[in-house]
Amino acid sequence: MFGRSAAQDPQTRPARLARLARSGNPELRALVACNASTPPSALAALAGDSVLGIVATVAGNPSTPEATLERLANSRDEHVRAAALGNPSTPAAALGNILSSRGATLAEKVAAAGNPSTPAATLSRLTWHDAPQEIKLAVARNARASAETLSGLFSWHDREKAKMRAIARALAENPATPTSTRAYLYEQEDLRAIVVATTPVEPIAKRISQVRSSGYVSSATFELLAKDKDQAVRRAVAIAPGTKEAVLEQLANDSAEGVAGVARARLAKDSAEIRRLAQKEDPVLLEAIARNPRTPPELMPELVLAILDTAGEDLLRDYAKEASTPADVLRRLAEHTSASVRFAVASRSAAPSDVLKILALDSAPNIRAAAASIQGMPVSSLVNLVADPDNTVRKAVAGNVSMPPELLMRLAVDDVADVVAAVAANASATGPVLTKIVNDQLARRAGRPARPAYSTERDTFSLEPLISAGANSNTPDEALTVLVNSVAGVVARSSSPRDERRLAEEARVWAAVARNDKASPDVLEAVARRAHRELWMKGDPDRVPRDLEGSRERILSDIVDNSGSGVGTLEFLSDGEWVARRTTTRSERDDGHTITWTIWDGSATAAAKADMARKVRREISRRSWLREGSQADRIGFATNPDASPEILDELANDPADAVRRAVAANRSTPAAAFARLAADTERLVRIAAAGSSHPDAAIREHERSGYTREPREVAYRDGFESLAQDVDPEVRTAVASNTGAFWVALSEPARSRMAFDEHPSVRAAVLTSISELDHVFGGLEISTAALQHMIKTGGPETWRTLAARYGELPIAILEQLASKGDVATTLLVAKDYYAKGDLLVRLAGSNDAAVVDAVASRLRFGDDRGDDEAVRKALIRNPHAPELFLRQVAYGGTKDQEMIDLAIKHPNFPESMLIGFAEGTDQQRIMAAASSRNPKVVAAVAANEHASLEALSYVAAHGGAEAREALLVNKSTPPELLLRLIEQNPGG
Numbered sequence: 001m002f003g004r005s006a007a008q009d010p011q012t013r014p015a016r017l018a019r020l021a022r023s024g025n026p027e028l029r030a031l032v033a034c035n036a037s038t039p040p041s042a043l044a045a046l047a048g049d050s051v052l053g054i055v056a057t058v059a060g061n062p063s064t065p066e067a068t069l070e071r072l073a074n075s076r077d078e079h080v081r082a083a084a085l086g087n088p089s090t091p092a093a094a095l096g097n098i099l100s101s102r103g104a105t106l107a108e109k110v111a112a113a114g115n116p117s118t119p120a121a122t123l124s125r126l127t128w129h130d131a132p133q134e135i136k137l138a139v140a141r142n143a144r145a146s147a148e149t150l151s152g153l154f155s156w157h158d159r160e161k162a163k164m165r166a167i168a169r170a171l172a173e174n175p176a177t178p179t180s181t182r183a184y185l186y187e188q189e190d191l192r193a194i195v196v197a198t199t200p201v202e203p204i205a206k207r208i209s210q211v212r213s214s215g216y217v218s219s220a221t222f223e224l225l226a227k228d229k230d231q232a233v234r235r236a237v238a239i240a241p242g243t244k245e246a247v248l249e250q251l252a253n254d255s256a257e258g259v260a261g262v263a264r265a266r267l268a269k270d271s272a273e274i275r276r277l278a279q280k281e282d283p284v285l286l287e288a289i290a291r292n293p294r295t296p297p298e299l300m301p302e303l304v305l306a307i308l309d310t311a312g313e314d315l316l317r318d319y320a321k322e323a324s325t326p327a328d329v330l331r332r333l334a335e336h337t338s339a340s341v342r343f344a345v346a347s348r349s350a351a352p353s354d355v356l357k358i359l360a361l362d363s364a365p366n367i368r369a370a371a372a373s374i375q376g377m378p379v380s381s382l383v384n385l386v387a388d389p390d391n392t393v394r395k396a397v398a399g400n401v402s403m404p405p406e407l408l409m410r411l412a413v414d415d416v417a418d419v420v421a422a423v424a425a426n427a428s429a430t431g432p433v434l435t436k437i438v439n440d441q442l443a444r445r446a447g448r449p450a451r452p453a454y455s456t457e458r459d460t461f462s463l464e465p466l467i468s469a470g471a472n473s474n475t476p477d478e479a480l481t482v483l484v485n486s487v488a489g490v491v492a493r494s495s496s497p498r499d500e501r502r503l504a505e506e507a508r509v510w511a512a513v514a515r516n517d518k519a520s521p522d523v524l525e526a527v528a529r530r531a532h533r534e535l536w537m538k539g540d541p542d543r544v545p546r547d548l549e550g551s552r553e554r555i556l557s558d559i560v561d562n563s564g565s566g567v568g569t570l571e572f573l574s575d576g577e578w579v580a581r582r583t584t585t586r587s588e589r590d591d592g593h594t595i596t597w598t599i600w601d602g603s604a605t606a607a608a609k610a611d612m613a614r615k616v617r618r619e620i621s622r623r624s625w626l627r628e629g630s631q632a633d634r635i636g637f638a639t640n641p642d643a644s645p646e647i648l649d650e651l652a653n654d655p656a657d658a659v660r661r662a663v664a665a666n667r668s669t670p671a672a673a674f675a676r677l678a679a680d681t682e683r684l685v686r687i688a689a690a691g692s693s694h695p696d697a698a699i700r701e702h703e704r705s706g707y708t709r710e711p712r713e714v715a716y717r718d719g720f721e722s723l724a725q726d727v728d729p730e731v732r733t734a735v736a737s738n739t740g741a742f743w744v745a746l747s748e749p750a751r752s753r754m755a756f757d758e759h760p761s762v763r764a765a766v767l768t769s770i771s772e773l774d775h776v777f778g779g780l781e782i783s784t785a786a787l788q789h790m791i792k793t794g795g796p797e798t799w800r801t802l803a804a805r806y807g808e809l810p811i812a813i814l815e816q817l818a819s820k821g822d823v824a825t826t827l828l829v830a831k832d833y834y835a836k837g838d839l840l841v842r843l844a845g846s847n848d849a850a851v852v853d854a855v856a857s858r859l860r861f862g863d864d865r866g867d868d869e870a871v872r873k874a875l876i877r878n879p880h881a882p883e884l885f886l887r888q889v890a891y892g893g894t895k896d897q898e899m900i901d902l903a904i905k906h907p908n909f910p911e912s913m914l915i916g917f918a919e920g921t922d923q924q925r926i927m928a929a930a931s932s933r934n935p936k937v938v939a940a941v942a943a944n945e946h947a948s949l950e951a952l953s954y955v956a957a958h959g960g961a962e963a964r965e966a967l968l969v970n971k972s973t974p975p976e977l978l979l980r981l982i983e984q985n986p987g988g
Helices: 002-008 014-020 026-034 040-046 052-060 066-072 079-083 092-099 106-113 118-124 133-141 147-153 162-173 181-188 189-197 206-210 217-223 229-240 243-253 259-269 271-277 283-291 297-306 313-321 327-334 339-346 353-360 365-372 378-388 391-398 405-411 415-427 431-445 464-471 476-495 495-516 521-534 547-561 567-572 603-625 631-639 645-651 658-665 671-678 683-690 698-702 710-723 728-738 739-745 748-755 760-772 782-795 796-803 811-820 821-833 838-844 849-858 866-876 883-893 897-905 912-916 924-929 936-943 947-959 960-967 975-985
Strands: 585-588 593-601
Touching: 002 014, 002 026, 014 026, 014 040, 026 040, 026 052, 040 052, 040 066, 052 066, 052 079, 066 079, 066 092, 079 092, 079 106, 092 106, 092 495, 106 118, 106 133, 118 133, 118 147, 133 147, 133 162, 133 585, 147 162, 147 181, 147 476, 162 189, 181 189, 181 206, 181 217, 181 671, 206 217, 206 229, 217 229, 229 243, 229 259, 229 283, 243 259, 259 283, 271 283, 283 297, 283 313, 297 313, 297 327, 297 476, 313 327, 313 339, 313 405, 327 339, 339 353, 339 365, 339 405, 353 365, 353 378, 365 378, 365 391, 378 391, 378 405, 391 415, 405 415, 405 431, 415 431, 415 464, 431 464, 431 476, 464 495, 476 495, 476 521, 495 521, 495 547, 521 547, 547 603, 567 603, 603 631, 603 645, 631 645, 631 658, 645 658, 645 671, 658 671, 658 683, 671 683, 671 710, 683 710, 683 728, 710 728, 710 739, 728 739, 728 748, 728 760, 739 748, 739 760, 748 760, 748 782, 760 782, 760 796, 782 796, 782 811, 796 811, 796 821, 811 821, 811 838, 821 838, 821 849, 838 849, 838 866, 849 866, 866 897, 883 897, 897 924, 912 924, 912 936, 924 936, 924 947, 936 947, 936 960, 947 960, 947 975, 960 975
Parallel strands: none
Antiparallel strands: 585 593
């Protein structure tokens, strides 16, 4: 016992432990191997023990020499290796080898993952590629794991899963877990106390940077750090710009006055209190006052100057952008050490000249560039900026509208295309400057070495300066003409398909000129004719670039919209043939794959051309309107469908009735003008409006959008509904006769109301619109009450028109129509899809053969639905039942023997079929034929050798002389039946 106590006592002298290590008792050696006070030499000797349990114990002893641990980490026994890999004294190199060991067990990896001596890189790699839960959990508990590794272990989406809950708890207890992950964990109620209680090892500066970040910071981060054990962190939260008021109220009660005072300063509402606090010298407290939205504005300059070196950059940036910031403060901010603060000053729309001078000499190019665009920059500074070595600075100053022409002329020949383009786009650029840009750029392009004809490289010469010059309203016509001709020259030199993309690029110059509202009509005419002639292509859409036709359409559309275009130019473009061809896709399945290709869409192209032609003609009309004035001319515009909406709107107020009447009938009249004309005092104007139509654009039917726009006629609803209630019956009749307006523009209540109109002509017009309407899926959009009124007040023509609306009327209307006694109406009802149930049964009993035939043709034999069965039973008893129906019943149309018998006995049942039954072998049909009472059929049964005794007996009892003779010669007639025949006719 004394040896056992000494072996496990850490106070035992090393020499004594060394002797016990050589004991023959394995139990004593095991206790010595476990003792942390055992000398390294003794542990090294025990590492070679024959008992593997002792060796594993040595491997786990932190006092074991590194060399021994390194050797044990490569032991053949997995338990020894696991113990060594879990020992914090094991060398990092040996622990890192776990990644290259192919035979490493899960226990070894878990041991290494939990070892604080394992390198951070090794811990990170152990968690890769869906690592087992045990490894991730061990790493989550390891305080030596890096912040990136620990943050990667937590998944917010999996936070409710059991495995993630265990990892989350380990991370909450780990002091090395970064603040970003701790904030996520803090949001979980059951982990919040653990997260707050764990003292993080993350540096204070790092934690403070979390709340001073300019990016998004979660509310949980502020709440967590507001409870940090370090006063500096809590104070940082109190001064942070994103801290919410609830957190500030919590910090206002902090035990540290430095924290509480800052929070109270942020929350202060009393102006006197704020002014008192502004007298303090603590820069953090002063920053808190500056961040208080209730701080009087007059205090801000002094506050900002006091905290200039310590305040957060966000506060200084925001104040630098304010229009009321004093010049002396701006001057200090322009010299601030933070580039972001200086950039905020440079981003202002205006600043004092001395501040602009400072910014123009700033060391940061982006700040000089921002300042260069500010109007009011001193000329001396502009001179320096024009010579700035940075391209972005020169580009920015080139766009400054306050630039003197002399400096713009200097930049007009700059070697950087973007700089020259900025000059060309400058609204202050003069004609000579723009002319210089055009000539210089064209000279530069002409002076480049010629490319070989076989070259496929794209031309890298920038067209932006020329494009900007073409769009600038200050560019003289002479320069614009040169530009237009320069593109024509490129077109003339293009001789192969590989130049088409360059043509599309060059066409951007034409496009810029086309948008220039100061370009002369002659220049725009030249662009229009050359783009129309040169920008074309041929081939399939999958094999050619569509840029050329698209560029042509955009250029010519801009010319149409350009107020400087001449009427002659518009007339040249009025056919719309220059619109780019439209495309559509086709696809087919081949060997399990879908092949899709693009083709030209002829119909969509034709519609787009028609719409464009109308647009151009409308613009021509608008231009012509400005030059005309007589009433005859006004009528011409009022009747012109290509007249612009503005003209028609003006003409809708014309004092002449004839003009207003023409506008009312014009399909292009805008909806607002139409509504006014619908209330016009002149009756003929209202009649013209009532008969007008307003079709959609031609391209509408080719729209591929999943959302289909309402028809254009819907926009005219208010006007048409006013006309539908006009006091003049002729106006109301015109509305009801206008099929398009009646069904599209009017609402369902308005249509139904017209069906009740007291004037017969209105109701007749409603009936005409119903008859002319195409088939409507979902039913006729008139109320049931209105239809019933039309039936009640109308005659056969009304009934037949309504009954002809197959599948559009409710069953109640069909029943009412069928009850009118008109055969033609009843026949139409019988054919209607929705006629069913009791109505069909009643029609099946009709006295009209055509109605009965229509009902019979609807039946589907083999269908066991109850309605059809009831109709069959009604038909089978109708003397007008058609022969085809009777045949279908007899030949298996039903399993009801009674119906079969009734069909066979029906007077319309064909005699030839009855004779066929009588001569057959089916006893049921033979018996049915015998009961038909037809002499020929009965005689055929009597002669049938296959007839049953029952059938022959029935024939003997009910048949005539012909049947009796056939029975006598029938070899199958039994003797007793022959005897009965003889007895019935003894004299025979």
